[in-house]
Amino acid sequence: MVKGRRLYEGKAKILYEGPEAGTVVVHFKDDATAFNGEKFDVIEGKGVLNNRISEFMFTRLREMGLNTSFIKRLNMREQLHKQVEIIPLEVIVRNIAAGSICKRLGLKEGERLPRAIVEFCYKKDELGDPLVAEEHINAFGWAEPRELDDMIHMALRTNDILSGLFAGIGIRLVDFKLEFGREYSPDGMVRTVLTDEISPDSCRLWDMKTDEKLDKDRFRRDLGGLVDAYAEVARRLGIINDSNPGGTGPKLVKG
Amino acid sequence: MVKGRRLYEGKAKILYEGPEAGTVVVHFKDDATAFNGEKFDVIEGKGVLNNRISEFMFTRLREMGLNTSFIKRLNMREQLHKQVEIIPLEVIVRNIAAGSICKRLGLKEGERLPRAIVEFCYKKDELGDPLVAEEHINAFGWAEPRELDDMIHMALRTNDILSGLFAGIGIRLVDFKLEFGREYSPDGMVRTVLTDEISPDSCRLWDMKTDEKLDKDRFRRDLGGLVDAYAEVARRLGIINDSNPGGTGPKLVKG
Numbered sequence: 001m002v003k004g005r006r007l008y009e010g011k012a013k014i015l016y017e018g019p020e021a022g023t024v025v026v027h028f029k030d031d032a033t034a035f036n037g038e039k040f041d042v043i044e045g046k047g048v049l050n051n052r053i054s055e056f057m058f059t060r061l062r063e064m065g066l067n068t069s070f071i072k073r074l075n076m077r078e079q080l081h082k083q084v085e086i087i088p089l090e091v092i093v094r095n096i097a098a099g100s101i102c103k104r105l106g107l108k109e110g111e112r113l114p115r116a117i118v119e120f121c122y123k124k125d126e127l128g129d130p131l132v133a134e135e136h137i138n139a140f141g142w143a144e145p146r147e148l149d150d151m152i153h154m155a156l157r158t159n160d161i162l163s164g165l166f167a168g169i170g171i172r173l174v175d176f177k178l179e180f181g182r183e184y185s186p187d188g189m190v191r192t193v194l195t196d197e198i199s200p201d202s203c204r205l206w207d208m209k210t211d212e213k214l215d216k217d218r219f220r221r222d223l224g225g226l227v228d229a230y231a232e233v234a235r236r237l238g239i240i241n242d243s244n245p246g247g248t249g250p251k252l253v254k255g
Numbered sequence: 256m257v258k259g260r261r262l263y264e265g266k267a268k269i270l271y272e273g274p275e276a277g278t279v280v281v282h283f284k285d286d287a288t289a290f291n292g293e294k295f296d297v298i299e300g301k302g303v304l305n306n307r308i309s310e311f312m313f314t315r316l317r318e319m320g321l322n323t324s325f326i327k328r329l330n331m332r333e334q335l336h337k338q339v340e341i342i343p344l345e346v347i348v349r350n351i352a353a354g355s356i357c358k359r360l361g362l363k364e365g366e367r368l369p370r371a372i373v374e375f376c377y378k379k380d381e382l383g384d385p386l387v388a389e390e391h392i393n394a395f396g397w398a399e400p401r402e403l404d405d406m407i408h409m410a411l412r413t414n415d416i417l418s419g420l421f422a423g424i425g426i427r428l429v430d431f432k433l434e435f436g437r438e439y440s441p442d443g444m445v446r447t448v449l450t451d452e453i454s455p456d457s458c459r460l461w462d463m464k465t466d467e468k469l470d471k472d473r474f475r476r477d478l479g480g481l482v483d484a485y486a487e488v489a490r491r492l493g494i495i496n497d498s499n500p501g502g503t504g505p506k507l508v509k510g
Contacts, residue, residue, distance in 0.1 A: 060419065060422045063367075063418075063422075064371075064415060064418055064419075065370050065371070112318075115320055116319075116320070157415055160319060160412055160415035160416045160419065161415045161416070161418060161419035162419055163319055163416060163419065164315065164319075164415065164416035164417055164418065164419030164420035164421075164422075164423070165419035165420060165422055165423040166419075166423065167315045167318075167416075167419075167420055167423070168419070168420040168421060168422070168423030168424045168491075168492065169423045169424065170493055236423075237423065238425055
């Protein structure tokens with residue numbers, strides 16, 4: 001499968017033209033950034049793990065009837081997606097207070113929120129992706145009211161499905177970030193679809209028994225062991241082989 | 256904890272008065288029945304496993320903000336619930352065609368349904384729990400329109416959470432049955448709450464890789480190995496200890 005020209009390079013991924021019109025190839029890099037790019041490192045193996053974990057998540061969500069841009073994984077670092085028009089919002093779903101909301105609203109990290117909270121941030125690196133209200137989204141037309149409804153509904157369903165999924169493997173889904181796009185079909189219909197990635201880069205994941213962080217906070221907070229933590233998530237999902245006593249690192253299950 | 260008089264004996268459970276007003280003790284028996292009681296057996300260990308698995312499911316659902324009657328597990332065979340007025344409907348959620356819907360609608364077992372389908376059956380043993388439409392529920396007043404909305408919404412959320420949970424441990428949630436009740440609070444409010452049990456007795460669970468049945472169909476279809484299958488579900492959920500080489504059977508993790 002031959003990919004076309006580079007369309008866009010983000011912090012952790014590169015987008016290429018896909019082999020057919022209306023498709024893109026997503027390449028997962030090993031780059032890690034935080035605090036709007038102020039902190040940077042290359043963490044060998046992260047891209048490979050995120051590619052596999054994100055494939056797993058999108059596959060499960062698609063089975064449950066959610067529209068996604070994900071088509072299939074191509075190789076160790078790449079997946080094929082439908083080309084979509086990105087809606088310029090980051091959608092954050094929070095079950096437990098952690099990260100920016102703690103300082104913003106005076107909450108204690110680890111506190112369960114009264115219910116799942118859906119937040120929107122305007123995707124604009126130079127502004128640091130500021131929090132916005134529905135009022136701003138409507139006024140600036142970043143998303144149609146129907147799309148806003150779709151995003152909230154799909155984000156809450158994704159939260160239920162993924163919270164269950166992670167609970168099944170002893171992990172608490174604290175919060176996560178989603179991105180959405182518009183899929184234009186040949187008949188003129190526009191569908192809201194889930195896109196981007198779902199991985200320990202975009203989720204806060206805490207071990208249920210030990211509260212150990214199994215996500216990008218290991219990098220943000222200089223805790224170390226990031227690849228080991230991501231590999232642990234993959235291992236519990238059955239993506240990485242359990243029994244690898246002689247190996248020199250996580251062994252990916254074929255397929 | 257002292258339980259009171261026996262309130263009701265069902266096919267797989269016995270209900271006793273709880274230690275405090277407004278509570279009941281649910282006792283999980285080893286009895287297995289199918290085809291409206293025509294088939295019967297005692298399967299040693301089933302009740303103990305269902306008690307633990309159901310505790311796990313209700314705990315996860317409660318964490319996700321669903322109202323349930325479950326308070327806590329008391330011992331190996333019993334749990335404490337809030338006393339509720341049972342709504343006389345079985346609510347069935349189906350993701351994949353299996354069981355009665357195949358014959359009824361001419362579907363092939365294993366076929367994924369166009370979307371999750373919520374069915375209602377009128378709870379009446381002597382009639383074999385017949386399928387009913389919303390029309391019947393409204394006409395006979397078995398549930399208020401608001402309760403019907405609650406049940407559909409809660410059943411679909413439960414489906415998302417549990418489908419995710421089982422997917423996390425390599426199991427496909429094919430379909431399952433829920434029961435709901437009314438909780439009357441002292442201030443006169445009535446809440447719709449999830450009650451009864453969620454276990455391999457009330458779910459169809461297929462291994463994702465092998466399609467092996469890990470549920471009560473092993474009994475219905477004389478496949479044998481029912482307790483081993485239930486124990487496998489419990490093991491994957493982390494309820495049963497993995498490493499028990501010298502043991503003589505499934506070993507339950509303390510707690």
